[in-house]
Amino acid sequence: MSERTPTIHDVAARCGVNASTVSRAFSRPERVSPATRDRIHAIAAEMGYRPNAIARALPSGRTRTLGLLVPDITNPFFLDLIRGAERAAAAAGYTLVLADTEETSQQETTVVERLTGAVDGFVLASSRASDQRLREVHAKTRVVVVNRRVRPLPGVLIDSALGTRQAAEHLASLGHRRIAYLAGPRASWSDARRWRTLQALARHRDLEVVRIGPLAPTVEAGKAAADSAVLDDVTAVVTFNDLLAIGVLRRLRDRGIDVPGQISVVGCDDIFGADFCHPSLTTLAAPIESAGRSAVDLLLGLLGYDGPDRPRPDDTEDVVLPTSLTIRESTGPAPGRARGRSPRQRAATDRGTAKAVGASR
Amino acid sequence: MSERTPTIHDVAARCGVNASTVSRAFSRPERVSPATRDRIHAIAAEMGYRPNAIARALPSGRTRTLGLLVPDITNPFFLDLIRGAERAAAAAGYTLVLADTEETSQQETTVVERLTGAVDGFVLASSRASDQRLREVHAKTRVVVVNRRVRPLPGVLIDSALGTRQAAEHLASLGHRRIAYLAGPRASWSDARRWRTLQALARHRDLEVVRIGPLAPTVEAGKAAADSAVLDDVTAVVTFNDLLAIGVLRRLRDRGIDVPGQISVVGCDDIFGADFCHPSLTTLAAPIESAGRSAVDLLLGLLGYDGPDRPRPDDTEDVVLPTSLTIRESTGPAPGRARGRSPRQRAATDRGTAKAVGASR
DNA sequence: ATGAAAGCGCTAACAT
């Protein structure tokens, strides 16, 4: 008894046609006469025939599979990204391979090497690799980067410039004059951009901004940085991401420092949890899921254009997605001081009063 | 200029050996003399040779790829599961394919069909398919289920019986006598088990438990169910998962009902966010990441045993992982009443006092 | 519109 799964040859035999006709009936139905096509499909279904994806990929070189590399699955930010990517891939009938690069460029390289050939292209999210390295990857395979601008690689960027500006103006209008920025990883494009925006605004709006970091984008790092912020005597903190902000919130709460009574906190991304932490987080909402979806769509586009003659576009427009400020409970008026007061004048008095004032909320 | 990526034949030619020797040098190094093996490796490296995973999979039938199917990537519970699975897979040099079945058995079937042959086996997490269907899958390929007990499929179960018992006793000792259980999806194995444990304990400890549900395991469903719980006049709520619990917390807060002053809440899973919601959630911590890892390890074990002669074990021991109670801020003494008082006696007086009492916390 | 034939890059008996 032949219990193996049927192949095109089995189907062909039963239909009295050549195997290549069966192949065509599935991959290029329009090149088979309607009559035989229908008969083949019917018999194939009856026999329980399933095209073998691997065998299909070998001669064609197309696997209908995409690789998604993230630096840290642990980070809920990437949960949203994965979700968007998975949906876009599934919608196009593509399979998604997920890999964690553990924040290292080395691991990223290893995975790309291993997967090259097994996937039609990559989405590299928040890549930790050098521009140089990314260009090498780009030379060998189809790739889209997220949260990086590396010419000429196509990319999806979440641009927080507008949001950052809104955040700063929000804080300024609440009377804050001295603000800390908790910076993200050194290589982050968005981090650099946000910091620049903040500095520009500081000049314009008579704000002082101090930079704390670079920091790992985690809750734990946020806790530690909260102490630095307190020491730096700011009335508001803007963070690279929500994880940091949540860490700040927790640390300040442990120290009995009231948010937003004494310190206001603005996060970034609006990840799962930003709306139910305490106090709920004012944050720069980022369209993370859209970013994931856009990245896959962009990649799919590249794959589609991938005719044998048509050359790959040498410089693609990046997709830029904006953030916008979502105001919740973690921001409020600067602690009872005259609005125009210079930050310098009060530095000394603030330290150590935290606990006492904390109770007054 | 030959710009194609080198194959074993190219390497073989340069080494002056046969292609099969090159193949062996990579897949079964021990069957090649150290000298030639080293030379082959050296030259291959120099030429930039990379084994082609697809070509490798075709004759061998082994793809070194695993499929992980989850009903809803959106749910952070699965984030932890994915993480564990990805790590275990990566550690074994396996690639993980991720798919969302969108809570439907139909989608699950489609994906399994499509991926069969392209992966060496599946991890089906919280499958929505029928037992019957799962057995069919089991007959065709290697598969491990998570959160389902379907004989004879190997499975990983998170058993909350002990934890549920602890939770109920925790509440009983705090003076709660009437408790609501917010049930999860109808087909959930753990839900049924938890409910049974609760009922058994209720008899034993003189508790009344009311069941609300089945409910979708989401924050939104939790909000709606919170109102039912209030109407049912309970002093404590135990939920199927943390998402429901967080929904309850938010709804009660919106209604001005104090937690745990008026109502205590116990969640389940200890997902990301359970520790920083407000109040922080007392919950049955589940080793979700371990479950993901165990499932992959179990599957890998099955694959390893998969010799041509050795028959697949017909009935495997399930891996059972226990939960345990993590006490945080969302549980406290039952609202000021004599501990032994019968639940019946007070029903009428409670309604509507919520707001007033809420302020007293 | 369909058939014949040659691989895709590799593995796996079977020889030697």
Add this chain to the structure above:
DNA sequence: ATGTTAGCGCTTTCAT
């Protein structure tokens, strides 16, 4: 220990 020889299941020219 290494070479020979068939394929794995499918796609893809090239014929007809």
